[in-house]
Amino acid sequence: MASFSLQSTPADATGWLDLACRAEAAGFDALLAADHAGSCGDPFVALAAAASVTTTIGLGSYVLNLGVREPMLLATAVATLDVVSGGRARLGVGAGHTPAEWRAVGRERPDVAGRVRRCVAVTEVVRALLDGKEVTVDSPELTVRAARLDSPRPVQERVPLTVGTSNSTLLRWAGAHADVVGLAGFGRTLDDGHRHEARWRADQIEAQLACVVEGAAGRARPPALEALVQTVTVTDDAEAVAAQRAAAVGLTGPELLATPFVLIGTEAEIVAAVAEHGRRWGVTRFVVRADALDPLTPVLRRLAA
Template sequence: MTSFSLQAVPQDAASWKALAVRCEEAGFDALLVPDHPGSCASPFVALAAAAAVTSRIGLGSNVVNAGVREPILVAADVATLDVISGGRARLGVGAGHTPAEWRAVGRERPDVAGRVDHCLAFTEAVRALLDGEPVRGGGLDGEPVRDAVLEKPRPVQARIPLTLGTANSRMLRWAGEHADVVGLTGFGRTLEDGHQHQARWRPDQIERQIEQVRTGAAGRETPPELEALVQMVEITDDAEGAAAPHAERLGMSVADALAVPFVLIGTAGEIRTKIARNEEQWGITRYVVRQPALESIAESVFR
């Protein structure tokens, strides 16, 4: 069954609570908050406020920046959110790509291999702590924790759902083996501004990414779900015309731009058809869209 999550950040208390309520009423599966310290809200504080005015939707990070967070603190935040939400917390993790965020906590951003090493060690540690296991390791140059155990609070859920967001081959294989959801970002190399990315959006690139997940998931009785981070949503009768500027910017054909799962452009019927095709072709059953797309998705998918 296809599901949609909404990624958003609070601007003020009243509108944030109203957004959480609308998200739940519209039929979204979860409300998610990104993690960019210094440039957006603290995810778990925001999610705790949303928990107070909702009763069904999942509440999670999309995604925690593993590079600038400590496993025991993230585990405590997630467990606390799970308790106060009655078992609705989710954990999304990513390697972190913005140099300024690393510098803000007194660290220099490692190279890609270093960020991957750190993220996987971090994720394993948080997963173990949430599962009630003690963690033993070195410092930030190796395992990202020393000695830690999460005695209290204990989560309500037996297992907090874990999403790993990435386009890195090694992380995709690890996610295939261990995660509940693999968040396909389509992100390539980080550009010089430290925020934007090259796009790995060509159909052959997407297929290779999914193949890495399948390789990691070989032998699992229940493989992880695949989730696409949608960058463009537009309801229009002229899908090709709407997609053309984006395709040109990305160096892709219009047909390829309309085919990738990171773009939902077209009539409501065309978008529903594409969602069905994405599941058939790639096995993608989950989507994350950003706040401006809330009503478009509610109109095109949920009605």
């Protein structure tokens, strides 16, 4: 069955807590907080606040820039969120891409390979700390000495791990180790440090999925596949809306509608598209922005029926 998560960040207390309650009532699987230090709220503070007004919805980061986070502090934050939420924490991680986030902490952004190595190293240490192990690492990417998370201990036996990426090496690693692989559809970071080229062509999606499959070889249960949806529009004229947006990503309207990165159409057409994305790509999980909450609420009811 398909599931949907809602990604946002707080602008004020009332709005954020209301969003958490509404997302839970609508049937969203998780509320996810973005992580861009200096331009949005701290995800763990925001999610802990959301935990106080909800009871069932998952609460997670989407996704953390591991280039600027230290594993001991991160593992403590994740475990604390799991405790105060009664076992609802999710951990979403990525390699990061915005140069300003490195400069703000006195570092320079590494090249792609360096960011991927750092992401893997930090994720492995956080996973080990959450599992109750003592960890020592001394590598060019990370130094940790006799780190151990004695308290707080997470409520869940395993906090679910999502790795969000389009990088081939990280997709293979995620295929082998993650619970969920988040397909961002991003290509090269553009000069502004925030926007990206799109990798939405069918052959590009297939290449990304092949990396996940390669990494997951031998796993009894491969990771779930999740798409970060950039556009949600409920409309009676999907072709017209798609045609307006397709050229910007180098696709035709029908090609755009076939990707899991947009959901455009009537409620019934979006339900059918979700099913087709599961059949064609294996994508059964979707992350949408906060402005999709109201348009998707009736869609979620149809999917649950």
